[in-house]
Amino acid sequence: MNFPNLFKPIALGPLEIRNRLFNPPHGTSLGARGEVGEDLIAYHAARAKGGVGLIVLEGMALHETHAFSSGYLLANRDEIIPGLKRLKEACARYGTPVFGQLFHAGRSIRTSHDGSRPRVYSASDTPDERYRVVPVPMSKALIADIVRGYADAARRLEEAGLEGVEILASMGYLVCQFLNPAINRRTDEYGGSFENRLRLLREIIAAVRRSTSRRMVLGIRICGDEMTEGGLDLATMTDVCRALDGDGALDYVSVIAGSSATPGGWIHVFPPMAIPHGYVAPHATAIKQVVAMPVLVAGRINQPQMAEAVLVKGEADMVGMVRALISDPELPNKARAGRADDIRACVGCNQACVGHRLAMFGISCIQNPVTGREVRYAASAPAETPRTVLVVGGGPAGMKAAVTAAERGHKVTLVERGRRLGGQVLLAEKLPGRSEFGGVVTNLMRELELAGVAVETGIDADRRFIEERAPEAVILATGAAPRALPKDHAEEAQLVQAWAVVSGEANVGASVVIADWACDWVALGVAEMLARKGCRVRLASGGSVPGEQIQAIVRDQWIGDLHKLGVEMIPYARFFGADGETAFFQHMTSGEPILCESVDTVVINGPLQANRHLEETLAGFPRSMRVVGDAAQPRTVEEAILEGYEAGREI
Ligand SMILES: Cc1cc2nc3c(=O)[nH]c(=O)nc-3n(C[C@H](O)[C@H](O)[C@H](O)COP(=O)(O)OP(=O)(O)OC[C@H]3O[C@@H](n4cnc5c(N)ncnc54)[C@H](O)[C@@H]3O)c2cc1C
């Protein structure tokens, strides 16, 4: 049997679960005005079909002091019940039980119904460093009302047929704000001693137990360590778990890391690729040593081999995967069938999952456009008339287009000018700490193989070549490239392209300024590369912060690393020109000059140019022709793969 520990059943309270892989709670923004709609049902049904043992639904609001944002499911209203019922039934078809998570953010709330700042409440009026609010200390009457909110919401989950309820006591949210003496400065029975700070959580657990039957599994989610200044640490959380285990009311504890209270802690709530795989497992182990109930863990575990290792070492009893199943919902089935090589592994980029969610758009995956769009992209029909298709350009857009068209029965050839497939991703993976991003290409190469696409490298396709091949349809995915270096006001300076620094083709001096129009991964990566080589690096970016255009957690992590390396960052800088030793910028709002002296090399990270040449030479081409990805407009892998997928579906 493949992964024998992973596919061993386990009991959580009264419930037997078929395997030890669970899908932890994650906000999807796929709900409909606080209720469960078809998009959310289809999303979870796809994961249940993929073989995961248990699904825990996203954190749901349970009280009016938190039920602001349209991005949350609202379990404080009976209207949640019918949709939840349908979701549960859709998952039950595949034998997957569903729990719901109950969530109050306390002071960690920014949004409201109408854009005004809501009044937010916490244990005390202690502010944080992310939301920058000064909360109102909760009255005892409000505490009692919120505890009732948990109980009522849990009852609704049971009424909808869910098998369990999980109390979110993690990530610096309300329960943690009471647990943490640095935040909770109350002098009543909810503050001061350990027992008093634990009182709120105990009251919630007791109230939920009272409002639900013994059939309902009850668990909590905690952070083993909030991994931030002034956050709850492993010693405290071990004490909390020991005490709750002793009370005997819980069926499991689920362990993660991070905190909503600071930018540093927030990184661990959605750990990006810079954070090691499986790094929370030691915290779960520490908790497991002091409790009898099952311990669950999640955090950068994206392959069945890693999950199996956690179980074999006895670090936890179940292993959670969120992004790994966003990227490939079929991961459990593939692992069980001995097809682990076919898994489309998550690369930890945080782009279309966390990025979409935090902007309150429905989650998806840069590698898997079907995620979050299961209704729109319901089963891709085989082609009515199989055709010969030529895809030009072996970057992500061309690879995905070729795979999708071939899966539908077309006879597909993919041609690439370079020796290797991957396009710009071959550069992206060279940036420091970003080698995992190359997984996008590894995954697509496997998909090409499975779909039976004929791949030819070292071919620079032109009109003649295409006419000779005479395909019935052509997809152009020729990508983009940097524009020519600016010549005006820069005759005497050494200017080089950022791409040339990444590829190792450019030599740079000891003192470098990066003129960063794009505010993307490239400038951050080049800054790190050169700083690590010992250069003095100044990063002059066109945005309010370097990396402004990329997912905030990835950016924040990177900026921390650049700070450690001594990179100087200059915001709002528009590149003007350079002479022998000085680079000239203009402040984007004041218009004042910004001078960088003693500069050897200026690295240009400017706008790209779509490679439209082939499209232009094919004007009047009599067959079906589509242009996808950066060749249409330079953007990111997300749009490249999405457009490649759509072209492959439509052909
Ligand atoms: C250093 C770097 C880091 C990046 N980091 C990220 C990131 O973290 N996340 C993200 O989403 N995006 C990132 N990007 C951007 C991302 O890689 C691109 O948006 C994406 O690769 C575009 O895919 P594409 O297939 O449309 O084009 P490309 O990746 O540019 O691929 C086009 C391919 O077409 C081939 N080609 C062109 N003309 C012909 C022809 N006539 N015949 C045959 N072949 C041809 C090219 O050789 C190339 O392989 C990064 C880019 C760079 C440079």
Ligand SMILES: Cc1cc2nc3c(=O)[nH]c(=O)nc-3n(C[C@H](O)[C@H](O)[C@H](O)COP(=O)(O)O)c2cc1C
């Ligand atoms: C888009 C997204 C939304 C999330 N929302 C929640 C949530 O509502 N409740 C929660 O406890 N954790 C939430 N998390 C954290 C995940 O449950 C999980 O701990 C984290 O993603 C690390 O696991 P992974 O590496 O398997 O993705 C969310 C994660 C993601 C990616």
Ligand code: SF4
């Ligand atoms: S978008 Fe990136 S981090 Fe999110 S699931 Fe896909 S590969 Fe993983």
